[in-house]
Amino acid sequence: MSSDDEIDAVLKKLSVQDKIKLLTGLGWWHTEPIPEHDIPSVRFSDGPNGARGTRFFNGVPSSCFPSPIGLGSSFDTHLVDRIGQAIGDECRAKSTHVLLAPTVNTQRSPLGGRGFESFSEDPHLNGIIAASYIGGVQTKGVSATIKHFVANDQEFERFSISSEVSERALREIYLKPFQIAIKKANPWALMTAYNRVNGIHASENNKLLQDILLKEWKYKGLVMSDWTGVYSTVESVKAGVDLEMPGPSVMRGQALLRTLVAHKITLNDIDKRVANVLKLVDRAKESGIPFSGPEGSVDTPELRQLLRAAAADSVVLLKNDKHILPLKNSYKKIAVIGPNAKVAITSGGGSAGLLPTYTVSPLQGIREAARAIGADVEYAIGTPSHKYLPGLQQYIWQVDGQPGALMEFWNEAPTPNFISTSNDFGTPLPRPIWSTPTLGSNCVLFDGIDAEKVNTTCYMRYSAKFKPDEDGDWEIGLNFTGHANLFIDQKLIIEFVPTASGVDGFNAPDVRAVAKDLRAGQEYDLEIRMSNAFFASSGIPFPCWGVMRAGAVKIVDADVSIREAVALAHESDVVILVIGLNNDWETEGADRQDMELPGRTNDLVAEILRANTNTVIVNQSGTPVSMPWASKASTLLQAFYGGNELGNGLADVLFGLVNPSAKLPLTFPIRLEDNPSYPSYGDNGQESGKIYYNEGIFVGYRGYEIRKLAPLFPFGFGLTYSTFEYSNLATTEVSPDGHFNVSFDIKNSSRVPGREVAQLYVSDAQSSRPRPIKELKAFVKVALNPGETKRVDIALDREALSFYNEVDMCWVAESGTFGIHVGASSTDVRLKGEVKLDKTFTWTGL
Incomplete structure (x- = not known):
């Protein structure tokens, strides 16, 4: 890396305008280049369970490792180092210089929407595992970014809430994992949090950034904001935030130049920030990773084996009272039941999401393992558990027979009644200004669009052949940040009229309707016609075309489907019941309201336990859930979100190919009220924009022990097939x-x-x-x-x-x-x- 003298020499060559330009991003995933001074554009990518690359929409596929909470459950620093290296390799394949991971925010409550993104409720485990992850990533020349600094422990009002925390708790619980990881692994970048800490936003908090991070800890890396997490011009620069992300600038740019002219800030203040950006650029140069390079994927037999081992080592065996596990050759008929069995839920939602290179569902993994012991497997859903309707990707095909749909764009309305509910499908549409195929139906249009052709205010059409896999009535759902209509065989099914809540395409509810009497295997023309004008006028500060989500599921009678599952359980030798949450319930931007399992999951569990005592329950969630049936279950596993190979990893544990060794990295309470943060959490605990960390240092197991309150399963607990x-x-x-x-x-x-x-x-x-x-x-x-x-x-x-x-x-x-x-x-x-x-x-x- 360049010396301080070399950095100073570059600073002297740069104009004031150049320096200010370097302090904000270029779009979502890059820094601003200054080619005439040999300063290229550095590329970023979201993590933490994989490297997504530069696109939300139509991204290049990536390996998805278990969510960090699953890596924490491994208690295995060597494994996590190898995973860090593999993610570093994926970054290199995507020409990425900076990975926006790991997350080490503390899980104060089971309800945290991003709880799955951190490693543990315990600061020591959190920091040590983070250090291994960072070390692995940075051996590949890729900068890791430890985040979110600090006390960003809930999603409710995350841009404005003030985490009111004592100095001792701040130091011992919330800052400690950052301190450990910085001391042991020296992450080359750090990201500030959205929230306020004791009244002051983290991105302009002199105490946190200047006094603790830079002076006390002597941190030498780059400090960046979370995306849109800068709320001031002068204060954020003086506090120590080097880089405002994303671009174009909201709080810097011309505003920063104006404050310089007014002497509210000095050129020396700016030079300090620019110097750290230049150091990051030098690290990127030294890595050998190309600038503005292509994006690829890594998929090798060795990587698949690592993904599988990581999935298996994240599974915690909580009960095995009857020694049903590992499954024996005597079990010839295996029932796989539950809403989490058929779909591979690789990760929680939000910025952790990515397009996996491939997936293995629990049902697929169990079927493959069952063949080896000569057992038959039958499946029943039992009861659905989705919050939003499952995506269309498994049911849609393009006209040419390729999977997915076609997305088309026009800058002007293609026909006068394009968004009309009585659309004239006989009128041919003009040639689109731009089009692209897409595999899914959750289209986050923040990038991946040809911005030189498509205006940010535009019209779109999403079209595909929809092929249901079961006969019956289907529920269809649509959510869009604008005005949209969904048609099946040119018949209006849904009219989506924009509202203020509908602007949030990530977490706003679907508008739903019923498509009657669909037939399995029959092709139907599915078309969604959209205008994003409502969203485009909402004042979002960067180029964005909106968010569209469409889903479908066959309507089932819950009583009937539970009876069908019970009948299957009765006639089987052993039942594997796969339940839990998914990325609808655990996601960036929204905390859970309670610890309950979705819908009628608990009814299903109770009925299956009565039907067959040889029932293995697998719960898949990133954070604890209520288990009112736990005392009646003889066999129970916690699977978290296992990445690409979650199905094979789970099957390896169930069938004894891997002896489980994971331990709980956070406490599972019996009731939400037992958690130390209760009731001071989320929208139930806030008071005038503040959330009080009333439990102080007694977070997680510390709180249960000081109150002599027994949890359902304690921190650090996990069984094996050994003693x-x-x-x-x-x-x-x-x-x-x-x-x-x-x-x-x-x-x-x-x-x-x-x-x-x-x-x-x-x-x-x-x-x-x-x-x-x-x-x-x-x-x-x-x-x-x-x-x-x-x-x-x-x-x-x-x-x-x-x-x-x-x-x-x-x-x-x-x-x-x-x-x-x-x-x-x-x-x-x-x-x-x-x-x-x-x-x-x-x-x-x-």
Whole structure:
């Protein structure tokens, strides 16, 4: 990377206009270039479970790894490093220099819409796994971007809400994963949060950015805003935000030049920000990744195996009371039931979404594994669980027989009555100004459109052959950021009239209607005619053509479909019941309102458990859900969102090809009211634009333990097909600066090779301040053959002993005796010991 002197030399050559230009993005995914000074345009891509590339619409397919919460459940730093490297390779294939990941915001509540994007409720696990992810990505020359700095822990009013959090909780819980990852992996970029922190927006918060990040932690990377997350001109620059994204600028550009002329800001302030942009440009040059290069995909046998291993290692075995698992050869008829079985739900929604290179659903994976043991598999949905109607992609074909639909664009209305409900289909349409095929029916038209031909205010037609796979009445849904009509065989089915709520194409409800008496395998002409004029006039500050979402599902009588599933369960040897949430319910932009499973899922579970005691329940969600039937279920797994290979990974665990080893990275409460953040969360907890973090440092398992409140499943819990014994705990003396070692033996006392996640917690009963009962400070994943014993040695330092003193504004390790707790979960402690620190000491910084 260029030296400070070389950066200074470039700064001297740049005009003021050039410098201001560099402080904002070029469109959604690039920085502004200045070719005459050899400053190319750096490319960004969303993460965190894959590298999507530069397009929401018609993007190049990508590998989708398990959502970060699933990676956190692996407790496997080596695996996460390999995944980071693979995502780095995908970035290189897409000519991407900066990956907008990982997310390390803390899961205060099960209701967080983006909870699936973070690794854990625990700051140590969150930070350590993030560091492994960052290290893997950056070995490929790709910049990782740790986000969202900080306390961006809910979606409700996310642009304006003020996270009211104590200094100690801010330091010990919310800043800590950032601190750990910056110290251990040095991410080359950091993204600020949308929200306010104690009244001041994160993107202009001097305390967070100047005092803590830049001065105390001495962070040297680039600081960028979240997309549209800059709300000031002078304040954001002075606080330390180098880059406003996306472009064109809203708060900088000419406004920044005007403040410079008015001496509200100095050229030195601007130069500091530009210098960090130039450093990022230099890193991009050194990577060898081409600028403005093509976008491709990576799909190799080795990558598919990594995707499969990652999916399997994210599955947590919660109950196996009857030892039904692993499934045996004696099970000859297997019923697969449930709304999450047939569709591959690879990820949560929002900016984490991407177009996978391929997918394997749970049903596909189970069928393939069942063939190996000579078992037959039959499927029944039981009950639907969608919030929005499932997309059309599995039912639509172009006129030439290729999958998908044709999207056409006109700058003027093609006919006088183009959007009319009584459209004259006999009038031929003029040639479109531009057209493109598309595979799906969730069209986020933020990019991927030829902007040189298509105006941002335009008319569109989406057309395809619609081929249902079942006879009956079908429910059809449409959502569009504008005015739209949907026709089937030239008959009006839906008129979508724009409203204020309809501008939000991501989360606004579908308008729905019924198409009667459709026949399986028959082709119907499906056409959606649209005008985005209403959306285009809504004042969005960057080029965007709107969002269109269309879906369809066969209408089923819930009572009938549950009875059909129960009948199948009765006649089967074993049932695999796959339930949960999906990217309708867990998505950027919207928190959940409760922990309940959708629709009549709980009724389905209760009926299936009564019908067949050999029922394996698989719950797929990014965060906890209520399980009122848990005590009656003998076999239960938590699958999270598993990426491309989620079906094969799940099947590998169910059939014993992989011995499960994952642990819960967050606590599953019995009731929402048990969660420490209740009721101060989301729209139920806000007060005058503020959300109070009343639980302080007692987040997650810390809160349950201090209140002596048993959860449904505790933090760090997960079973395997093996059993393990812990013994021979030993500790070393604590050095004056806080270093010490803890060692112990782990033995595989079963006949099955397995891996155990040993967790080390520290307690401080003598502290002068209130502290959690215990806190995770280290973990290690150990692979053991049957009968094998390994000695584990863990080195710890002052971080394991400390708390934050908010009076003196420093970290403190107090003299006294500390408890050492080693075990298989936060509640399953197998070994206890002590260490003693002779003299109190304090420090600031990393």
